[in-house]
Amino acid sequence: MTLNIHAVRAIYMFEMNRAFRTWAQSIIAPVLTTSLYFIVFGTAIGSRMGDIGGVDYGAYIIPGLLMLSLLSESISNASFGIYMPKWSGTIYELLSAPVNWVEVLLGYVGAAASKSLLLGTLILLTARFFVPYHIAHPVWMVGFLLLTVVSFCLFGFIIGLWADSFQKLQVIPLLVITPLTFLGGAFYSINMLPEPWQTVSLFNPVVYLISGLRWAFYGQADVHIAVSTGMTLVFMAACLTVVWWVFKTGRRIRR
Template sequence: MNFYAIRAIYKFEMSRTFRTLMQSIASPVLSTSLYFIVFGTAIGSRMGNIEGISYGAFIIPGLVMLSLLSESISNASFGIFFPKFSGTIYEVLSAPVSAMEIVIGYVGAAATKSVTLGLLILFTAQLFVDYHIEHPFWMLAFLILTAITFSLFGFIIGIWADDFQKLQVIPLMVVTPLTFLGGAFYSISMLPEPWQTLTLFNPVVYLISGFRWAFYGVADVNVAVSLGMTMVFLLICLTTVWWIFRSGYRLRT
């Protein structure tokens, strides 16, 4: 394992974050804070509890996931797309660095940014809503696992995209709607049939449900199923990345 190469890629990607703190950190935190103000304080104060939890506290895991998914994809996709766009990707591919080391460097940096952002949002939420975390270990585990999984997904999108517009297609047209429909602002048990059953085909439901269980001990689906679905998606992403480097898909052209 070439740790020098991994560290070089990791440090390069992290340095880009520090150069764009307003865009990378401040902007997502501010946007999520507005959700807390509008939904948690203004609307939440007029709504009853959901499964014994105040509405403002209930939506915190969903809002963290909303930011975590979008930022993980955005950081990883742009991180690998820009070298393709500028042509410097060939220097990386021709260097004595394995595909695993390249992926660890880029995905590790993107996941680090996303986890940091998620923790900052949780800290900021304390300013607006009182909440507690029943299972801090599992909260952190779901946070890190989701960040890694969707950073891998973003890495795949960055390789697939051949222009800047395509970088935003899947996050805006697919991931964000699935997150809003996946129980970020409500419990799926509140939905009538057949919508409640149809919602179970939304993979984001399992991420939000498992993450919410780590906070309050309540979940829309069994936490073991949530963890299993996350691992399945992680395995799919790892398999896809392996195939991309094995076949050279959109890397050698």
């Protein structure tokens, strides 16, 4: 199969231009929100919390706050990107164009992932103004961050295909992903929980994401890094399978 690079680039650039047209909402707002978390939890509360596992509390919550922003933004960017053509009716032009599902996926998910990675970089730079931190495994951090962002952009793409209203685009991010992130060790280590809640937390998929990223930063994790990576790869494979099935059957593509 020959990849239509021109089609991928056209979709990618259209989505990136849309993000830069709404830069205040797409980029500035999440960075400001995360900055408020750093001020409240990292500076005000963190100064009275001491450290966790030898890491200052303000620095300890950076991976969790990064995940909190990236998961919601990755889903939002990807779901909105594919939903808009359905809502406006231009999805039919896309379906009639000489592009296959892989090229559509690369364009939309690639643009959503790029926006999320840009946001993650800005958040990391912003964190420097509030707390000092170091990254023990920078290459692993970039790789794990990329894997997480792509996985949840795929998940968001599925939500955009499934949704038939703007309200449904917000249901899963607000009612599922955000609560799971708060309960997934974003502001604490699950080892601090008493049983049976520590065991119950292991059924929260976001625990593995935050734990993996925290290991990349500080070399410590609630779950072994191999398990975190494996869980994320399984999730990404499941999302790819669902997207392939949707385009193969044509279900939920049309509004």
